Amino acid sequence: MESLKPEVKKEAKLKAKLDPAKDYTQDKDCVGCHVDGYGKQGGYTVDTPSKYLTGVGCESCHGPGKKYRGDHRKAGQNFEKSGKTTQRKVLVEKGQDFAFEESCNACHMNYEGSPWKGAKAPYTPYTPDVDAKYKFEFDKMVKNEKAMHEHYKLDGAFEGEPKFKYHDEFQASAKVAKKDDKKGKE
Ligand code: HEC
Numbered sequence: 579m580e581s582l583k584p585e586v587k588k589e590a591k592l593k594a595k596l597d598p599a600k601d602y603t604q605d606k607d608c609v610g611c612h613v614d615g616y617g618k619q620g621g622y623t624v625d626t627p628s629k630y631l632t633g634v635g636c637e638s639c640h641g642p643g644k645k646y647r648g649d650h651r652k653a654g655q656n657f658e659k660s661g662k663t664t665q666r667k668v669l670v671e672k673g674q675d676f677a678f679e680e681s682c683n684a685c686h687m688n689y690e691g692s693p694w695k696g697a698k699a700p701y702t703p704y705t706p707d708v709d710a711k712y713k714f715e716f717d718k719m720v721k722n723e724k725a726m727h728e729h730y731k732l733d734g735a736f737e738g739e740p741k742f743k744y745h746d747e748f749q750a751s752a753k754v755a756k757k758d759d760k761k762g763k764e
Pocket residue numbers: 581582586587590591596602605607608609610611612684685686688700701702703704711712713
């Protein structure tokens with residue numbers, strides 16, 4: 579959201595033929611990729627700016643959490659009580675998203691002439707034609723520590739497909755969370 583404010587990132591805006599003096603924070607052609615859950619129930623709307631959820635939110639990558647949150651809790655309890663694991667399939671049925679590359683593409687690869695088949699307006703102004711640095715390489719980007727959140731060790735309550743291809747790698751170097759600040763997405 580910060581980037582949509584006037585006078586912020588002037589040079590980058592000029593490069594993409596945007597107007598650096600303009601306030602884009604209410605612009606329907608921009609906010610969809612720059613805030614969490616735009617156009618979805620419970621997320622950001624232009625009409626209710628008090629509900630701004632700035633930045634790229636959890637649900638842009640993990641899917642809407644309302645339905646699967648309870649399953650995390652239940653699976654965690656079962657695992658703690660009796661060591662019983664739960665299939666990730668259960669989470670997918672409740673809308674949790676494990677197809678991270680598709681999620682990223684919906685914002686990063688969404689431009690005219692993109693090799694990504696799902697591209698449709700409104701498009702991102704930042705394409706590899708504007709500058710080669712805007713080329714999106716999933717395997718590199720998903721490990722970019724500046725853009726991605728840190729990873730925390732999970733207890734192993736879930737198993738089975740779809741398992742994210744870097745799951746084991748991320749878990750191997752994940753931090754140990756204090757019991758009470760677990761966010762419980764998986
Ligand atoms: C389809 C999704 C999408 C839409 C729509 C979109 N953006 Fe973005 N925007 C992105 C992504 C992804 C990046 C990050 C690009 C990168 O750094 O590789 C970005 C980056 C930016 C940046 C920072 C560039 C930099 O180099 O620091 C600015 C400024 C920006 N967008 C402004 C806008 C404005 C203004 C609009 C509306 C006219 C808009 N965006 C619409 C996805 C989008």
